[in-house]
Amino acid sequence: MSDALSDAGSDVNQDDAQEDVMTPAELIAKLEEAWLNEKFSPELLENKSEVVECVMEQLSHMDANLQRVKKGDAKASIHRMEIDRIRFVLSSYLRSRLRKIEKFFPHVLEREKSRGEGDPSLLSPEEFAFAKEYYANTETYLKAVALKRMPPNLQTVDMLKAVPEPCLDSFVFLRVKDRQENILVEPETDDQREYVVDLEEGSQHLMRYRTIAPLVSSGAVQLI
Amino acid sequence: MDSSEVEFLAEKETVKIIPNFSLDRIYLIGGDLGPFNPGLPVDVPVWLALNLKQRQKCRIVPPAWMDVEKLEEMRELERKEDTFTPVPSPYYMELTKLLLNYASDNIPKADEIRTLVKDIWDTRIAKLRLSADSFISQLEAHAKLDNLTLMEINTIRAFLLDSLNCMYKLRSNLQPGSSKGQFTDY
Incomplete structure (x- = not known):
């Protein structure tokens, strides 16, 4: 019985050596990073479907191995606990993305449309399908309940104007992973002057999301 | 969160x-x-x-820092300093709570440790409230929060961020013609 499990472990380790060499532990760390960033950023971030897919693969691999193990095995229960913890992070991550897609769907779709050929896509294919369907359903619903009873000139709704945009000016808490220099801090009121700050590695800050949004996507800072 | x-x-x-x-x-x-x-x-x-x-x-x-003498020193230092002192673990509060709830029989002087950590926490939260207050009243746009733990940030997050957003909304509506004024998130 324990053979099956030791095998599971070494298999998993080799599995991951695929493209960019990343250990499963690093993969999980990446997922957790993405989870926290997505949780705290006001807008939808770039999708991390490679990470999600790799994690899913690891989980189903481990699951399959556990199927072969007798009930009541001490190692198996520890493995199950770990799987449950990872699955929690994964689903919480995906759920927070869906919540943002539902909240900002016209803007998300608009950004996806206007994205250049080579740019990484914002949504995973599944999320894109979801967003489109959500858009269509909302439109149908609005028509059915209200719009078709309106005078003809009021029967259309511009979704982009009807749905609020993500507020990029909200404040976020962040921890710096790679030192950054000369980050411009905009003044709060007209009688204040703008100034620059250096973000030291490991330090924590509270500032507007807009200023540091590029740093979040490059991975230089972590939202907390 | x-x-x-x-x-x-x-x-x-x-x-x-x-x-x-x-x-x-x-x-x-x-x-x-x-x-x-x-x-x-x-x-x-x-x-x-x-x-x-x-x-x-x-x-x-128990971790090395979970010790009455060390925590007493920390408490004194935390009370003396105006800024946040470094904490022994980024999750000191949560770990104390978890370990004391489930393994208090393995930790010597569990009750004293609980009180000490609570004292340290209270002192730090009081400082946090003070600095949040001055952050808001001085209309700051950036704050450095070294040595604050995630749990501490989390206790103040919802309230502080919502208030800052509300104030920002009110202020940007006060300045007519500013493009930032179109706040639609309600």
Whole structure:
């Protein structure tokens, strides 16, 4: 019985050596990073479907191995606990993305449309399908309940104007992973002057999301 | 963020346990653990330590900082300084709570430790409130928050961020013609 499990472990380790060499532990760390960033950023971030897919693969691999193990095995229960913890992070991550897609769907779709050929896509294919369907359903619903009873000139709704945009000016808490220099801090009121700050590695800050949004996507800072 | 999620992150910290069973190395996705031998201390994540403890399969060795004398020193320093002093663990509050709730019999002077950590926490939260107050009244746009833990940030997050957003909304509406005024999130 324990053979099956030791095998599971070494298999998993080799599995991951695929493209960019990343250990499963690093993969999980990446997922957790993405989870926290997505949780705290006001807008939808770039999708991390490679990470999600790799994690899913690891989980189903481990699951399959556990199927072969007798009930009541001490190692198996520890493995199950770990799987449950990872699955929690994964689903919480995906759920927070869906919540943002539902909240900002016209803007998300608009950004996806206007994205250049080579740019990484914002949504995973599944999320894109979801967003489109959500858009269509909302439109149908609005028509059915209200719009078709309106005078003809009021029967259309511009979704982009009807749905609020993500507020990029909200404040976020962040921890710096790679030192950054000369980050411009905009003044709060007209009688204040703008100034620059250096973000030291490991330090924590509270500032507007807009200023540091590029740093979040490059991975230089972590939202907390 | 829910505070239970902060606790979830705290459970990834490692802690030493002394198992009373033997088991080979385990190859978890997040890293290898063990081997476990009765009486030999081994490092495991807190979630596993608590599970084993609840099944009475191990004794937990409290982390070095969870010590009355060290915590008393910390409390004095925290009270003396106006700024936040460095904490022994980024999850000191959560770990204290978890370990004392589930393994108080393995921790000497558990009650004193609980009181001390609570004192340190209260002092720090009071400072946090003060600095949030001055942050808002001086209309700052940037704050450095070194040595604050995630749990501490989390206790003030919802309130502080919402108030800042509200104030920003009110202010940007006061300045007619500013493009930032179109706040639609309600």
